[in-house]
Amino acid sequence: MVETQRLICASAEVQEQGPGIGFPLPDEGKSRRSGFVVRYKGVIHGYVNRCAHVPVTLDWQEGDFFDLTRHYLICSTHGAQYLPETGRCVLGPCKGKSLQKLHMVERGGNIFLIESSTEESPL
Numbered sequence: 001m002v003e004t005q006r007l008i009c010a011s012a013e014v015q016e017q018g019p020g021i022g023f024p025l026p027d028e029g030k031s032r033r034s035g036f037v038v039r040y041k042g043v044i045h046g047y048v049n050r051c052a053h054v055p056v057t058l059d060w061q062e063g064d065f066f067d068l069t070r071h072y073l074i075c076s077t078h079g080a081q082y083l084p085e086t087g088r089c090v091l092g093p094c095k096g097k098s099l100q101k102l103h104m105v106e107r108g109g110n111i112f113l114i115e116s117s118t119e120e121s122p123l
Ligand code: FES
Pocket: 051, 052, 053, 054, 055, 056, 075, 076, 077, 078, 079, 080, 092, 093, 094
């Protein structure tokens, strides 16, 4: 197992309960994928930007992931609400399902995505 870290953005770009920062992910077959990172109660959380109900992106306007209370992530299509800390859907058509969590770390004033692959290291 090889782990790599990819710089996503500076920590200061992800404000508490503010707009999320999106980033591309490797495609999965023919479907394009992207991720996003938000900050909630001081902690960053990253997810694949794909609703657990229907495989569409959550944000209607780019980066707009929180609902009006700023305590839930919301899907703009049918209004599913997710807990920011876990990605678990607590209200809506996919209640009980979860967003796909991404491994993110915040270090030295930057936010990184940790990606794992089973490819052998060239070293
Ligand atoms: S597509 Fe997200 S709630 Fe239906």
